[in-house]
Amino acid sequence: MIGNIVAGTFSSGAPPAPPNSYESIATSTVGSGGAASITFTESGSAWSSYKHLQLRLLIKDNTSDSNGTYGLLRFNSDSGTTYDMHQLFGNGSSASASAFNNVNQIYLQRLAIGTNVFSGFVIDILDFASTTKNKTVRMLGGFDNNGAGRIVLGSGLWRNTNAITSIYIAGEGTLQQYTHAALYGIKD
Amino acid sequence: MSSTYEPIATTTLGSDQTSVTFSSLNTTNYTDLVLVAKASITGGGAASLLFRFNGDTASNYSYTRMYGDGSSAASDRATNQTAGGIGIIGNQAVSSAGTFIASIQNYLNSTTNKTVISRGSDTAGGYVSTYVSLWRQTSTISSLELKFGSIGGFESARSGSTFTLYGIKAE
Numbered sequence: 001m002i003g004n005i006v007a008g009t010f011s012s013g014a015p016p017a018p019p020n021s022y023e024s025i026a027t028s029t030v031g032s033g034g035a036a037s038i039t040f041t042e043s044g045s046a047w048s049s050y051k052h053l054q055l056r057l058l059i060k061d062n063t064s065d066s067n068g069t070y071g072l073l074r075f076n077s078d079s080g081t082t083y084d085m086h087q088l089f090g091n092g093s094s095a096s097a098s099a100f101n102n103v104n105q106i107y108l109q110r111l112a113i114g115t116n117v118f119s120g121f122v123i124d125i126l127d128f129a130s131t132t133k134n135k136t137v138r139m140l141g142g143f144d145n146n147g148a149g150r151i152v153l154g155s156g157l158w159r160n161t162n163a164i165t166s167i168y169i170a171g172e173g174t175l176q177q178y179t180h181a182a183l184y185g186i187k188d
Numbered sequence: 189m190s191s192t193y194e195p196i197a198t199t200t201l202g203s204d205q206t207s208v209t210f211s212s213l214n215t216t217n218y219t220d221l222v223l224v225a226k227a228s229i230t231g232g233g234a235a236s237l238l239f240r241f242n243g244d245t246a247s248n249y250s251y252t253r254m255y256g257d258g259s260s261a262a263s264d265r266a267t268n269q270t271a272g273g274i275g276i277i278g279n280q281a282v283s284s285a286g287t288f289i290a291s292i293q294n295y296l297n298s299t300t301n302k303t304v305i306s307r308g309s310d311t312a313g314g315y316v317s318t319y320v321s322l323w324r325q326t327s328t329i330s331s332l333e334l335k336f337g338s339i340g341g342f343e344s345a346r347s348g349s350t351f352t353l354y355g356i357k358a359e
Contacts, residue, residue, distance in 0.1 A: 022192060022193035022356070023192055024192045024356075024357060024358050024359040026359075027219075027358040027359060056219075056220055056291070056293060056356070056358075057293075058293050058294050058300070058303065088254070088261070089254065089263075090252060090253065090254025090255075090261075090262075090263025090264075090318070091252070091263055092252045092263055092264060092265035093263060093264070094262065094263055095254045095255075095256075095261035095262055095263045112303075116299075116300055116301050116326065117300075117301050117303070117322060118300050118301075118303055119303065120291065120293050120303040120304070120305045120320065121305070122291055122305065140305055140307060140318065141305060141320075142252065142305060142318075142320035143252075143303060143320055143322070144250050144251050144252045144265065144303070144320045144321060144322040145250070145322060146250035146267045146268065146322060146324060147250070147265075147267050148252075149250075149251075149252030149265055149320055149322075150252065150320070151252050151253060151254050151263070151305075151318050151319065151320045153254075153307075153318060178297070178299055178300050180293070180294050180297075182219060182220075182356075182358035184192070184193075184356070184358075
């Protein structure tokens with residue numbers, strides 16, 4: 001039986017409704033040898049039926065930095081200083097808040113360190129097709145490797161009113177094999 | 189394209205329960221799992237909503253968390269645990285139960301250790317929390333067991349608590 005539940009009394013009612021307009025757009029998995037980045041690009045007007053986008057990442061790069069280096073997110077190939085980010089994060093010792101202003105990308109916090117350990121992120125890109133608003137991103141992500149780790153609640157801003165038509169994901173190092181990025185669309 | 193965010197199983201507890209288990213997950217065909225719980229516990233003060241995969245009770249879990257109690261924010265971690273963490277859960281009437289959401293990504297892959305990110309919103313219980321947990325096993329995930337309390341002293345989820353597991357399929 002799929003999804004069998006073995007404790008409790010089962011409800012007869014329907015489960016809470018998931019988003020009924022949540023659809024898979026594209027997926028990328030890094031193969032052996034790694035990759036410099038992953039980019040999702042809209043083909044034609046394929047994203048036009050969606051109101052919001054969600055990125056779900058399992059990501060790791062080959063940094064030798066013992067603290068890990070940052071994951072990076074850009075839109076529409078814009079590498080100008082048009083991004084800002086605020087984050088609230090915990091490092092296992094204390095909770096802190098910090099900001100990156102007028103930077104070249106949205107930072108995803110430090111990526112996983114340790115063998116076979118990947119960072120997880122869920123990133124919502126809200127009202128991505130608006131041509132009147134700057135774009136706001138929110139995220140939950142982090143990693144733990146049994147002795148070190150980071151957990152982050154983040155908010156990013158791209159100071160550009162263009163509709164988002166491409167999404168660039170990278171690390172400060174080379175993305176490692178098995179890094180997995182999936183892009184979903186959410187309709188109104 | 190068709191919707192790719194689907195409920196796999198759900199339960200509302202008809203009595204207090206020490207665990208809830210979703211099984212046969214390796215026969216599903218999703219990419220990610222999302223657990224949504226609205227729950228509170230019996231006994232003690234605020235404790236943890238915990239999880240185990242595949243019935244593994246060995247010390248293969250760890251977590252880093254960040255939380256606020258209404259006065260201050262803090263972060264800590266636990267290593268070599270016999271369960272991972274999802275959120276801080278309170279002992280209050282189920283009518284004021286907290287809400288917890290956990291993402292288990294790429295759960296059918298057999299090459300990486302498994303990372304779980306989650307957040308808990310439990311105002312009545314006194315905490316807002318976020319966790320990232322690691323299960324140091326590369327096995328595909330076939331079952332998800334939820335436990336309540338602390339590893340040294342489990343409690344029960346209260347009658348009326350609800351647990352739903354969703355699947356998300358990447359194409």
